[in-house]
Amino acid sequence: MRFDILTIFPESLAGFFATGVLRQAQEKKLLEVHLHDLRDFTDDPHRTVDDRPYGGGAGMVLKADPFVRAIERIKAEAGIELRTILLSSQGHLLRQDDAVRWATLPGLLLLCGRYEGVDERVTAFVDEEVSIGDYVLAGGEVAAAAIVEATARMLAGVVGKFESVETDSFYGKARLGPPQYTRPPLFRGLEVPEVLLSGDHSKIEAFRERRAWEKTARNRPDLLGLDLDRGNPHG
Numbered sequence: 255m256r257f258d259i260l261t262i263f264p265e266s267l268a269g270f271f272a273t274g275v276l277r278q279a280q281e282k283k284l285l286e287v288h289l290h291d292l293r294d295f296t297d298d299p300h301r302t303v304d305d306r307p308y309g310g311g312a313g314m315v316l317k318a319d320p321f322v323r324a325i326e327r328i329k330a331e332a333g334i335e336l337r338t339i340l341l342s343s344q345g346h347l348l349r350q351d352d353a354v355r356w357a358t359l360p361g362l363l364l365l366c367g368r369y370e371g372v373d374e375r376v377t378a379f380v381d382e383e384v385s386i387g388d389y390v391l392a393g394g395e396v397a398a399a400a401i402v403e404a405t406a407r408m409l410a411g412v413v414g415k416f417e418s419v420e421t422d423s424f425y426g427k428a429r430l431g432p433p434q435y436t437r438p439p440l441f442r443g444l445e446v447p448e449v450l451l452s453g454d455h456s457k458i459e460a461f462r463e464r465r466a467w468e469k470t471a472r473n474r475p476d477l478l479g480l481d482l483d484r485g486n487p488h489g
């Protein structure tokens with residue numbers, strides 16, 4: 255699968271994709287990542303990407319023209335279908351089933367916003383607008399990295415054991431994944447639950463299932479339809 259990312263800070267993402275499972279997947283030719291600098295799609299000597307907002311207000315807005323020129327050129331050069339996604343705090347919330355859906359496609363073109371946002375007319379040239387959570391980032395780069403990683407994990411061969419994908423939080427079930435433990439069996443007075451040392455796989459499975467639901471009820475009651483008003487988790 256091919257991922258193209260358009261950003262004013264391509265260097266901020268290069269190291270991320272040169273590491274770990276994403277690096278291995280590129281070496282195995284399971285995925286390609288192409289980083290593009292938005293400034294390369296400007297047409298003025300100052301390589302201007304932003305301007306002041308119509309109607310006034312603080313901050314700057316990324317101009318529509320470099321984005322649209324980049325979308326057209328990158329798609330033409332790729333020569334395959336690229337689903338175009340704008341990262342913004344106003345998008346639909348990213349979920350695991352989005353990653354599952356995108357992993358069936360030939361490629362994604364991810365557009366990173368910055369500053370106060372992107373000229374709204376860019377949305378006429380994109381397929382989806384996606385947010386990674388109800389908070390505002392300085393730009394879409396971290397969100398693009400999250401989308402590539404979540405989607406790549408759904409491709410055959412990227413994660414060593416697909417079983418580890420199936421037991422993940424959210425995969426196929428509206429609950430978090432079960433808690434995990436490794437050696438030593440006693441750490442600072444905290445024991446590994448005995449059942450995990452028993453070798454009894456049906457008991458272990460039942461224990462993990464129960465603990466996964468307990469943890470979901472505690473940390474994500476919204477997934478169970480129990481409590482949509484989380485309040486202050488630190489309060």
Ligand code: ADE
Nearest residue numbers: 341342343385386391397
């Ligand atoms: N850009 C700024 N905030 C964002 C968010 N929450 N998700 C995706 N892109 C963003």
